[in-house]
Amino acid sequence: MNRLLLFTLFIVSTLPLSAQLSGAYTIGGTNPNYADFTAAAAALTTQGISGNVTFNVRPGTYTERFIINAIPGSNVNRTVTFQAENGDSSSVLLLNATATNTTNYLIALQNVGQVVLKRLSFQTPETGAYSTAVLVYNASNIRLENCRLSGSLNTSTLNENQRISVLVTGISPNFTAKNCFFRNGYNGIGVLGGETLVSADMLIENNRFKGTIGEAVAAVYAHNIRVRQNLVDSCALGFSIRFCSTAVVIRNRIFTTYYGCLAMYECRGTAANRCLVANNMMGNYGNSTQVNGALIQSCRYLDFFHNSLDIQSGSEQCYGLFLANSSRYIRIQNNSVVVKPGGLPVVVQNEPNEVETFSHCNLYNGLILTDLPPNSISANPYYAGNTDLHVANAVLNNLGTPLPTVTVDFDGENRSATAPDIGADEYVPVQISAAVGGFVNPSADSVYCAELPLEIVLQNTGSTTLTSAVLTVTLNGVAQPDVAWTGNLAVGQTTQVALGFPALVPLQSNTVSVQCSNPNGSADNFPADDKLVFDGLYSGLSGTYTIGGNNPDFTSFSAAVAALQKGGLCSNTTLLVRNGTYNEQIQIGILKGSSAQHVVTFQGESGDSSAVILSAPASANNAFTLRTQYSRFLTFKSLKIKQTANTNNYSPVFIAFGSDITFENCIIEGYFGNNSSDSDAALAAFPDSNLTVRNCLIRSGGMGANLVGTGPLKYNLVFENNRVYGSYDDCLNLQKWQNVRVRNNEFGASSQNSLYGIYGLNLYNYEISGNRISIFGVQATNGIYLINCAEYNDDISLVANNSISMNLGAGIVAVSRGMWIINCDSIHVIHNTIRHNSADTDNIAFEIQQTSGAYVVNNVFVNSGLGLAFNSGGTDYSFFDHNVYFTNGALVVYGSAELSGIQTQTGGDQHSVLANPMWTNGLPDSLSLHNPILENIGTQTVVLTDLRGFARQFPNPDPGAFETPSAPVVQLGPDRNACGQTVLHGFAPGASSYLWNTGATTADLTVDSSGMYILTATNDIGSATDTIVVQVFPLPLLFAGPDISVCSGASVDINTSSSGTCQWSDLAGIPVSDDCLLSLTISVSGAFVLTVTDDNNCVSRDTVQVTAFPLPTVEAAPDISVCSESLTFITGTSSGSCTWSDLGGNMVSNFCNFAIDALESTVYVLSTTSQDGCMASDTLFLHVDPNPAPPVITANGNVLSTVSNDALQWWLGGTPIPGATGPTYVPTETGTYTVQATTAAGCSATSAPYFFVVSGTVELSDSDLTVFPNPVAGKTLFIHVSGQFRPDGFALFDARGRLINNGPVVAETSGRYVIPAPVETGMYFLKISDASGKVILKKVQFF
Secondary structure (H helix, E strand, O other): OHHHHHHHHHHHHOOOOOOOEEEEEEEOOOOOOEOOHHHHHHHHHHHOEEEEEEEEEOOEEEEOOEEEOOOOOOOOOOOEEEEEOOOOHHHEEEEOOOOOOOOOOOEEEEOOEEEEEEOOEEEOOOOOOOOOOEEEEOOEEEEEEOOEEEOOOOOOOOOHHHHEEEEEEOOOOOOEEEOOEEEOOOEEEEEEOEOOEOOOOOEEEOOEEEOOOOEEEEEEOOOOEEEEOOEEEEEEEEEEEEOOOOEEEEOOEEEEEEEEEEEEEOOEOOOOOOEEEEOOEEEEOOOOOEEEEEEEEOOEEEEEEOOEEEEOOOOOEEEEEEEEOOOEEEEEEOOEEEEOOOOEEEEEOOOHHHEEEEEOOEEEOOOOOOOOOOOOEOOOOOOOEOOEOOOOOOOOOOOOOOOOOOOEOOOOOEOOOOOOOOOOOOOOOOOOOEEEEEEEEOOOOOOEOOOOOOEEEEEEOOOOOEEEEEEEEEEOOEEOOOEEEEEEEOOOOEEEEEOOOOOOOOOOOEEEEEEEEOHHHOOOOOHHHOEEEEEEEOEOEEEEEEEOOOOOOEOOHHHHHHHHHHHOEEEEEEEEEOOEEEEOOEEEOOOOOOEOOEOEEEEEOOOOOOOEEEEEOOOOOOOEEEEEEOOEEEEEEOOEEEEOOOOOOOEEEEEEOOEEEEEEOOEEEOOOOOOOOHHHOOEEEEOOEEEEEEOOEEEOOOOOEEEEOOOOOEEEEEEEOOEEEOOOOOOEEEEEEEEEEEEOOEEEEOOOOOOEEEEEEEEEEEEEEOOEEEEEOOOOOEEEEEEOOEOOOOOOEEEEOOEEEEEOOOOOOOOOEEEEEEOOEOEEEEOOEEEEEOOOOOOEEEEEEOOEEEEEEOOEEEEOOOOEEEEEEOOEEEEEEOOEEEEOOOOOEOOEOOHHHHHHHHOOOOOOEEOOOOOOOOOHHHOOOOOHHHOOOOOOOOOOEOOOOOEOOOOOOOOOOOOOOOOOOOEOOOOEEEEOOEEEEOEOOOOOEEEEOOOOOOOEEEEOOOEEEEEEEEOOOOEEEEEEEEEEEOOOOEEOOOOEEEEOOEEEEEOOEEOOEEEEEEOOOOEEEOOOOEEEEEOOOEEEEEEEEOOOOOEEEEEEEEEEEOOOOEEEOOOEEEEOOOEEEEOEEEOOOOEEEEOOOOEEEOOOOEEEEOOOOEEEEEEEEOOOOOEEEEEEEEEEEOOOOOOOOEEEOOEEEOOOOOEEEEEEOOEEOOOOOOOEEOOOOOEEEEEEEEOOOOOEEEOOOEEEOOOOOEOOOOOOEEEEOOOEOOOEEEEEEOOOOOEEEEEEEEOOOOEEEEEEOEEEEOOEEEEEOOOOOEEEEEEEEEOOOOEEEEEEEEO
């Protein structure tokens, strides 16, 4: 053995190093040509090849890493193959324990071509950051076949490109991966190219990818890539194809756990060579928050045909097919797209004209959708399973349209050339099947309320019409009454079936099961779709519930919110919270059924907001106490919401999206830290629209209230009567709102941070009025700061009646403004008082810049420090006047200490003054004017009251937010006459109390008697009096009469007793009559108003309600003409009971339909009476024509005759004889004859039967032919014949000559024959004939 080994080694070592390789070689094992892959690779690159080379690799584990560079002698006709010698890929394992950024490969194929890796296994480190098995760089015609590649389990998203099992880079055309198994790794195959590094003509076929952290295949700049018949199993994402020209993705099974199944970005086909995605089965069953089953983004000329999708993941966003961003020339046809309840089967972001065709699809999300593309349906296809999207029922059968590029299905079976099936599977459906297609009520997105029945969708999923089925319902395991459905459902059609009103257990989870059975009375051929279970069904909430305390409905906020989330709302719902502290963190999402009529209110039961405390410690991921997420129609009242964590980045109340949210009488308390981000506000709100905060106390926090409209402009914000104190930064931050009302609030702050009292950005149609702002001891700050705000639709944008007091304190030097307005066109600044106090000469009481159309009137702008009272720049003033300016500094405006300097800047202020307002201190409530020269120098504006609600003096109010009180002026108006009574309005602006000489203390007084009335109005300044004389005349007497009820069409007279002139009208005021007696024909209900005017022009009115009861409906059948003695049906219909009578009033019948023997012409009257006593009738005329006398037949030889003036018809044996319509007839055969006479009115009579024997017929004697038994009572009749007569056939006639039976006679013995007897009692004629035509007649009696 040793000698042989040495010899072998000698031979190997002495191989000519320069000889080119060609043929087969071995690697590893016993006596190999090459000990390992590295040696073989070295030989290739140093010696080159002269033909095809195959390296047969012996079983074993090869721990190495090698590179194959350019091979001398290589060309497209010479292939180098590395393959397992025994054909078992698991027997050859190539691995290496470690790798770095520069050695991240097991095999590197660089600048080489025509290399095949076949039936080999590759293992990279399971936890390593570098785990590429095969690196292909600038290599062409590389093939992987039947290989196994196992990659890293590292889940990090950092450097994911280093963990791709097969990495293709550079320019590497004609790469093929076929029949391989890729396990783990970030990607199974990654093609990473660029605009100038394109790898074309790739084929990825029949591979299996399992458990990749990212995409199974990620291809970038891989032109003409073909991905077909692969299985993606439990990967995060299936295929991602980016920046590729023509791409074909067909017949793949793609089942993923996270992002989605297919993503195609910038894939650009052409009109002649389109991209194709067809016959794929795609499913996603993971737990991602956002899933797109198939994402097509910015693609061109792409066909999405015959795919089946089942996308059941995506807690927040679940889309089946998502067509995004400028994709054009897209065709979407014959697809079946199923998504989870609430998801969207297809989303098309493009303009409609960018989608060439969208039709013949099935789109389903648990509900039967109605807004569908042409020729599309919405139905549950009942896929066979999560990883098998074949179907068997008839829902999708034959509903597609033929597509020339897709002629086979997922399984390779031929598709119908005229009516293919929708989806990836072409199939033959089962014959009989009925499915429970989904819940209509409840559904995943609807609320189950007591007044709505349990209702499901029944669908015919078989290939034959469905006519019946049985539906069995169980509630929490208890059987409910079965429902037997009958109807007519064509293939694929659905109907809604109500299943009664099962009583759910309130506030608990319920399980409802519906089982369908017995379709068309037989077994279901496809039972998989027979049963549907709704597990976790909660009834909707309605009314009032309690939280906490003794015997509550809910022990906590969390329990109440859980019930709301699960059950939804059936009506307005109030949750009364008992006093106590609730240490909970509450998040409220979308509530089913919420609306303006279904509002949820959390309210402190006692009404004391300090007694109900909701608080929670900080959490790393949930920095809030109360958070609403996309919620709508929520109200919080009389609660205290706070944080106890005492940390930054925490908002006690956080509103994320949603709308119609209200806080009233609440205390919201944040943490006074040193941070001012959005998430630090005591109240942080980012809603969509309709936010109201009223009568609340908001304190501490990085900001007080941070109310920001995210994304598009938000609508309708009301912030009023609140107190906001102690925030580190802005008291109130407003951004991107339209229709804003900030009124009557108090803002106070004292910190060392720069802050704003009110900060407003991008506000439209806003009112900021009646607010008191006090800021002390802070750095650079502004009382009110507005930037980029504007009016909207000509609505006034108003800043009025605000009192702003700013005191930066001694030693604080900072840039600050009392009010600063920038780029806010058409703003109205009216009646504001601003006092600014600081040692900095650059601080300004009021500044306005870059604003057009500003209206600045009746304000007080004072700088009690050394700064300016006013500054402006780039502003076009609409009106600027009647303002008060003052400063203790050297300049009132830049460059001037005089009012003229302001007038030069504003171009106005002709009636403004430069004067000290002489207030006592800087507190907002004391900023009223005490300088008498400033009183009443304003001008009338839209602001009619001051900050305290006191009326403004007319027409010259005081400037500033506070109106200086004066004695009231009383105006009762001139003396007056009144009818009955009148209201005296005590108009007395500025009055605080009222006293009438009657003792009344209200401003208005209602009087009903004549006399003199005196009003004294008083305030702190003084009082005033006015007198008015009132003459009160009595109202005229009037009674229009009682209300009336009549039948429609009746005439009524309404008579009245009155003392004056009359005028009748309807409720709309349209005159009807000027006579006191009103005569009307009433057709509809209505009211009539009688107005009576007396000599004093006093008017009285009374109303008569006239109710017109509708007449019942009645209809007799059309008039009838009949013949005498015929049975006749008299019919009619009515809305009530029926009574028939003749014209004499005699009742004939009390049924709507009855029968009579018609004897004579009569008029019948059908009448009915409603429950209101109204009667209606209709008539029916019955015309009776007489019957003719029955004709009589006489015989004269061979001629029959009768006498009649009517039309005649001769009959033989019950059959009319053609042409026999005269008074005579010559019979041609023996039988019973009748003749019928018919009058011109169609009435007829028939003669008695006449039996006639034609000449040549013989009647034998009883001894020659005997019929027995006669009479006969049995089933057999016998004939006995003597002599030469031999019977051949028989015919049996009844007494009217009608043929009853005929046929051959049966010989029983010599001379005896058998024929069947008659079956009914009566007289019969028996005709016996022989072969020569001779006939014998006999009478037979049968019992």
